[in-house]
Amino acid sequence: MKRMPAQKAQRRGVETQKELSPEQRExxxxxxKSRFEKNTNRHKGLEWTKVQARLEAHPEKLWSLNEMERTGGEPDVTGHDKQTGEYIFCDCSAESPKGRRSVCYDHEALEARKEHKPKNSAVDMATAMGIELLSEEQYRELQTLDSFDTKTSSWVKTPSNIRKLGGAVFCDRRYDRVFTYHNGAESYYAARAFRGLLKV
Known part of the structure; x- marks a missing residue:
């Protein structure tokens, strides 16, 4: 019986960690808002007041957006689902987010590496942040809005049949064209991170 309050307090502690202070929120x-207004080509026809109203109605999403921002993703609105009302935020930093580089693809790959392990994996980081890795299709859609990853590269969601064989997929932009490549899932590079997506 004595353990219950501690467990509840622990749960509350976990929840509290995922809440922003009023100052952080503002x-x-x-x-x-500033990024939204400076990059209207990414979200033509959308209004910031409606986006903000949606964010205020789903404050739990602000923590994830703040994690995207904190790790260098520079999230911005890139779409709107008229059926669900959800706004789609993607990492729009010019290069792959600095705070997420040098990571292998997923936890399985991290565990498989015997030495010189990276500190984390792309899939684990995305899960902890409450966001999704972009699929190759979503990555290519993002690249129609601007030029991204001209010097870096980003892991993308890898099809299960490729992953089962030990591989993982990443993309970049070179010579004004988007390329898709593969690596062993356990590999990691100083110039590769991942881009995420969050629906609000």
Whole structure:
């Protein structure tokens, strides 16, 4: 019986860690609004007031957006699902987010590496942040809005049949064209991170 309050307190502690302070919340909203207004080509026909209203109705999503921002993703609105009302935020930093580089693909790959292990994996980081890795299709759609990853590369969601064989997929942009490549899932590079997506 004595353990119950501690367990509840622990659960509350975990929840509290995923809440922004009022100051952090206001700073994040200012940053997102400024980026939204400077890059209207990414979300033609959408209004910031409606985006902000949606964010305020789903405050739990602000923590994930703040993690995207904190790790260098520079999230911005790139779409709107009219059926669900959800706005789609993607990492729009010019290069693959600096705070997420030098990671292998997933936890299985991390565990398989015997030495010189990276600190984390792309899939584990995305899960912890509450976001999804972009699929190759979503990555290519993002590249129609601007030029991204001209010097870096980004892991993308890998099809299960490729992953079962030990591989993982990444993309970049070179010579004004988007390329898709493969590596062993356990590999990692200083110039490769991942781009994420969040629906609000």
């Amino acid at each position: 700073e994040l909203l200012r940053t997102l």
